[in-house]
Amino acid sequence: MNFQSVLDEIDREIRPLLGAEGAVACYIPGLARVPVAQFGIALHTREGVEACAGDAATPFSIQSVSKLFTLTLAMRYLGDALWERIGREPSGNPFNSLVQLEHEQGKPRNPFINAGAIAIADRLVSRGQGKADLLAFMSDLCGEAVRYDEEVAASEAATGFRNIALANFMKSFGKIDNAVGEVLALYFHQCAIHMSCRQLARAAAFLCRDGAHPFDGRPEITTERHTHRINALMLTCGTYDAAGDVAFSIGLPCKSGVGGGIVAVVPDQLTLCVWSPALDASGNSLLGLKALELFVAKTGLSIF
Amino acid sequence: MNFQSVLDEIDREIRPLLGAEGAVACYIPGLARVPVAQFGIALHTREGVEACAGDAATPFSIQSVSKLFTLTLAMRYLGDALWERIGREPSGNPFNSLVQLEHEQGKPRNPFINAGAIAIADRLVSRGQGKADLLAFMSDLCGEAVRYDEEVAASEAATGFRNIALANFMKSFGKIDNAVGEVLALYFHQCAIHMSCRQLARAAAFLCRDGAHPFDGRPEITTERHTHRINALMLTCGTYDAAGDVAFSIGLPCKSGVGGGIVAVVPDQLTLCVWSPALDASGNSLLGLKALELFVAKTGLSIF
């Protein structure tokens, strides 16, 4: 299939819609001032072919897309022991709700809600993994130096009262082992990773190649079994409270972030990254989802 | 692949485990007296090849597996209008919880929780579809006469206070159009459909062939688009409160019932039905799930 022309076509169809609907996340200045009229799309196939269109080279704040990578690291370090502290069920509630967390005694429902990602950050801190290690991991995955947007990280920390509440709440149930401040320092930084569609499509490519590193010859990122499971979690829990709808209408494992990025996987074939900053009511990139729908319609690629 | 020998192997591995764990549903006599030490498995491929092992010819009460078929009928009759009354998100709560129903003003979260299936029965009643029509649909799908277990249907009606509550609750929000009694008569009967693994694998085969009827030459059951969407709903919502876990550990769209049956789909390849009456804590067949895990491990078939 000529993926480059598919992406070009999607870019042409999406571009006229830019800025018409949705709103940029505005809880911190670093996100609020991102110009809304941007759209990028990039893919990386199992064989290493790359294609991209639009603003695919523009870096953005990957936000919750980072949860995909910290989960991968935590599964590598802890294996099945990870699931003693974190569930694998969709949340059925807005993404930062405390209700379910209380009901389940401080055990987050899945690794992709904020509480779950904070619990994973705690597990990584216990393994001696910090900000520098995460950056090295991301840089290795995409073959380019990746950086934190320190202004965004500082804003997240200065306004992240709800995440501070989540971390302390889990700590009150004995579900966070390290000092809350240290755990959140890693969490607020992971949200502030700055990458482009092209970089993210490549960095996530191990998910379409059974865990193998995007660059042949390097050690595998994770196992085939873990890869399947990460993809399953993306499908059932990866797009906030809209995971059921996204599975229904797009049918690919996805992980989104409030920076407007979405990583999607066609298992055994390719990884895709779309980005457009305006969000819909569920916190997912409005045109990002639209672009993924177009991609599925044009290529017929679907897991169902 | 030699599916017959795969199923035989699974049957050999499962049989020693029969009766060791789990418990038969016991809220009505018709289910409670089913001997626990039974296991059946059957498959039907896209090409029409069939294979089965164990108690694959023994009929059982399909219970919630029927929701798959009433959903298919309702999508055929109503198209996208169906989703005005029913959501598509995992429930994140035990399967007959009223909490979320209240929160969402009588709109069930998805078609596979009890409230959602009752809402679908209401839509079918509005289209003039009744017990006889549903039985004709099921019989046509599997090419054999299918019957209701009237004793089970009567027991469901006599003890189904929670379902009566759900129906009246939705009615109080104006989300049920017909008389509650008429809607529940259909619902209680659909739960009491009596079929074997072999029949169910065949009846659901349209899900692995883009909606085409299992017997070539007949009109298609549903469209390719609807088929993908039904499979997506099975994956995110098909196994009560364990959908996330089942996606994680098995990775196939499944719909289970408290009679111990589970239908699973490998899109574009085959449909599978397993049955064993003892249930785990989430209400899914304990050895049925185990058999599906074995099937995936042995065949490498997975959507992720």
Place this chain on the structure above:
Amino acid sequence: MNFQSVLDEIDREIRPLLGAEGAVACYIPGLARVPVAQFGIALHTREGVEACAGDAATPFSIQSVSKLFTLTLAMRYLGDALWERIGREPSGNPFNSLVQLEHEQGKPRNPFINAGAIAIADRLVSRGQGKADLLAFMSDLCGEAVRYDEEVAASEAATGFRNIALANFMKSFGKIDNAVGEVLALYFHQCAIHMSCRQLARAAAFLCRDGAHPFDGRPEITTERHTHRINALMLTCGTYDAAGDVAFSIGLPCKSGVGGGIVAVVPDQLTLCVWSPALDASGNSLLGLKALELFVAKTGLSIF
């Protein structure tokens, strides 16, 4: 104290406000067509002195005020055994919520939410008490023949899906012993009792005289101990989700109904009944509450 002139004064102050705010309950025709611009107030002292003003002789649908009297009967028949099936805590949720009922396994939080009153009707039915007995009790209490508004009772039954849901839901937890239809027949009738302020003030007078019958010489209605407890329940649970606010701003035990009536008690001194059909957002009579505030301000009577 010259109570007659106090009531006259309150009537003069309230009358100009009639019809300005609030709305009549409109879920059934029998309530919806009640003219909004009506206000009545009546009291009955421990010594038997009566006073009234405004529309105190106009009968209205007492609705949830009836829960006060069925509770009294049930405490008489069952004593402390009543509390095995019903709690004594404020609900902290809108008056017909099912959430808490699910959380507490079908045991209603208190006798004044709908679920609690239905549970009490079930207890009375078990004791052989029916519609005729309740009417005889009410007539005896106020010394005049009291009747049901059968049109209202029929409307309640025809539209009471939420109450049917509540009853079936409790039945599903084994907390209703009798047939749901029989229990609800009593419940829907008790809501349709037709009485005036004057009659209700007199009927509730046993609450200000330690349980003694309003007409000396007859056997006592309930014990001193039960009287204190009924007053306590009125204070903590008697005015739907506004009980805390009413205790805060009025400071008297009250029981309200969506017909616009409110019975209030000054223990050891007098019973008061106010009525005005327009309700506030919490379902309590807007000017009824205002009149009670005025009464407390003018008389200095308060339990705090």
Place this chain on the structure above:
Amino acid sequence: MNFQSVLDEIDREIRPLLGAEGAVACYIPGLARVPVAQFGIALHTREGVEACAGDAATPFSIQSVSKLFTLTLAMRYLGDALWERIGREPSGNPFNSLVQLEHEQGKPRNPFINAGAIAIADRLVSRGQGKADLLAFMSDLCGEAVRYDEEVAASEAATGFRNIALANFMKSFGKIDNAVGEVLALYFHQCAIHMSCRQLARAAAFLCRDGAHPFDGRPEITTERHTHRINALMLTCGTYDAAGDVAFSIGLPCKSGVGGGIVAVVPDQLTLCVWSPALDASGNSLLGLKALELFVAKTGLSIF
């Protein structure tokens, strides 16, 4: 009435029950090591008569009883504006639940749940009131120097993750104006006030004398209107999730703490303080409640 002999009698009846049931709060060492077999009772009448029995002179950690006094201060400083940030309804949920707080957008249901008391501490900090001011207020009320147990305050701070979560959660809704650390410093200290029954009965005596200072000649503590309202809040919300039950079985406004103290008020007559460290399942002093029941039974004093 000879109150001294009533208290002596209660002490004689309670003493044999010491240590038999209930458990001392054990989340911090300062509470966990309090010997269980202690009981004190003291009262202070409107006229200034005092009586006490048992361990009435032994100081203990007043914990949530302090919420009574910070509420009084906040009502003095803010008047009705206080209620923009805090509700007046019973919580219907365990005392540190976050569910309702989320539902109500960070506005605590009442001033006596932890979230409400933290919100009040925030209001006091905004008015320039700190630890020293609170201590001065308490010392002035009881006419003796009162101190903080700094070890308890430090333990509260070191383990109070749930309260830190609550404060940050409210801050995320914009309902806390000051730095969370500063607000909690006051809150953790107020819990650690060290007083005896005798001191507390005297300090709370303004509640039985329409707000007048326990020592004649000093300015009044609060108004008559505020006094009634504080008493109403104690009745509906003062004993955690058991407020309905306490109103039902004791019938006096009460405020309890997990240190085992309870302050009760007979409006216009007297203030009572009981203390015994072993708690029941609802977090109230088990023998403290028993002693209050005995007091009501022996004296016939009740507000209902």
